[in-house]
Amino acid sequence: MTSSDKSSPIDELRAQYEELAELSGSLAHEIKNPLSVIHMNIDLLSEDLADWHSPESRRPLERAKIIRDQCVRMQGLLRDFLRYARLRDIDLVSGSLNDQLETVLNAYSAEAAQREIEIVRFLDNDLPSIALHSDSLQAALMNLVKNALEATDRGGQILVRTYTTNSGVAMDLIDTGRGIDGNTIMHMFEPFYTTKEGGSGLGLPTARKIIEAHSGRMSVESDVGQGTKFTLEFPALRRII
The missing domain is CATH 3.30.565.10 (Histidine kinase-like ATPase, C-terminal domain)
Structure with missing residues (x-):
């Protein structure tokens, strides 16, 4: 291998960063799908609990709301992360x-x-x-x-x-x-x-x-x-x- 074929430490670091960014973006995208399923089902569960019209349903309904709120927060976090991780070269x-x-x-x-x-x-x-x-x-x-x-x-x-x-x-x-x-x-x-x-x-x-x-x-x-x-x-x- 000639000296011109060797990658500089900066090039190697850049390649590692690109690989990590791509992997992180792919992982975040994969998390979005099951998170969407959780969000959808917790909404359906909340509707079922709301139909009970009984004091016993109040506590599980409150817990379902907590789960739904955290799903919304995680979906927002994933959206922002994907935007950050995948922003590279853009056409100007x-x-x-x-x-x-x-x-x-x-x-x-x-x-x-x-x-x-x-x-x-x-x-x-x-x-x-x-x-x-x-x-x-x-x-x-x-x-x-x-x-x-x-x-x-x-x-x-x-x-x-x-x-x-x-x-x-x-x-x-x-x-x-x-x-x-x-x-x-x-x-x-x-x-x-x-x-x-x-x-x-x-x-x-x-x-x-x-x-x-x-x-x-x-x-x-x-x-x-x-x-x-x-x-x-x-x-x-x-x-x-």
């Missing part, structure tokens, strides 16, 4: 970051209005195009906007702005919410780390992975009690004159 096309943001913000406008949270938009109309995958980029943006809404109290504000940079385009998502402490910022992009009850801990890691798949980067600044700012940066596509 020329598109507008503003358009992706408008779609996401419009999707949350009703919830924001109901909670009396103002969404302020400062989107640069002359923003250059970027290479993007619409579905995955919107999923990342939705995660960030959803988190901002959850962190912001009634009467608060979320500001979204886009602008050009020396190397491309960027967007800021700024909320007036509760803020994030330093320890959480250090770990928030680690898979399965979460401070939310019932959270999967995969939302932000998946969002960052999506941004990196777009050759972009994500950063965060926060002050407890003052709010949080997420900044996303992307390389711009060259304009053809």
Whole structure:
């Protein structure tokens, strides 16, 4: 074997990671099927117990609800894990970051209005195009906007702005919410780390992975009690004159 045929330690590590990711994804997918069967049957059992109309059925009905709730939680966890594990190379096309943001913000406008949270938009109309995958980029943006809404109290504000940079385009998502402490910022992009009850801990890691798949980067600044700012940066596509 020549030296050119030998795999470098980095190549070997990458191959091992790919194999592990594929195995983990396959295992999670296999778990989904029996979990769906359990969920369906516990729903049927709950319906049977509800028809008894007796005090004796109350305790098993409560236990059935606990099982159903945990099934829902596990199904959500598996969904998030599969999205995280299988996100590798994606096909990118020329598109507008503003358009992706408008779609996401419009999707949350009703919830924001109901909670009396103002969404302020400062989107640069002359923003250059970027290479993007619409579905995955919107999923990342939705995660960030959803988190901002959850962190912001009634009467608060979320500001979204886009602008050009020396190397491309960027967007800021700024909320007036509760803020994030330093320890959480250090770990928030680690898979399965979460401070939310019932959270999967995969939302932000998946969002960052999506941004990196777009050759972009994500950063965060926060002050407890003052709010949080997420900044996303992307390389711009060259304009053809």
